[in-house]
Amino acid sequence: MIREEDEAYLAQxxxxxxAWTMAVGGFTNDDSDELHRKLxxxxxxLARxxxxxxEKSYDVDMLIHARSRPWGGFAADRLPRPPHRQP
Structure with a gap:
């Protein structure tokens, strides 16, 4: 791939x-499991x-680690959000 295509891939x-982070956090109704499979x-x-x-290895490393850090749980495992934080 050429550099511009790689930049576009990183942006995507x-x-x-x-989108996955927002779904995991309960801020959207997107399917967090499906988004995780896409990631x-x-x-x-990313490795390629x-x-x-x-020079992009730091950017790639940050993306990989942001995706693999532990979360409070997926939507099915989370406690309900407080009423004042409901969407």
């Missing part, structure tokens, strides 16, 4: 990560970008 992955599927592409563009 960041947006997907944000997992993109990990090989880091190898092809060493």
């Amino acid at each position: 992955y960041r947006a997907l990560l944000k 997992e599927a993109g990990q090989d592409e 970008i880091a190898q092809d563009h060493p």
Whole structure:
């Protein structure tokens, strides 16, 4: 891939990560499991970008670690949100 395509992929992955984070946090009704599967599927592409563009390795590392850090639980496992924080 050319640099512009890799930049576009990183931007798309960041947006997907944000959507997943919002779903896990209970701020949207998106399917957090489906979004997580999409994030997992993109990990090989992230690794390739880091190898092809060493200056992007920090960005890739941050994306991978943001996705894999422990969360309070997926929507099905979370306690209900307080009434004043309901969407």
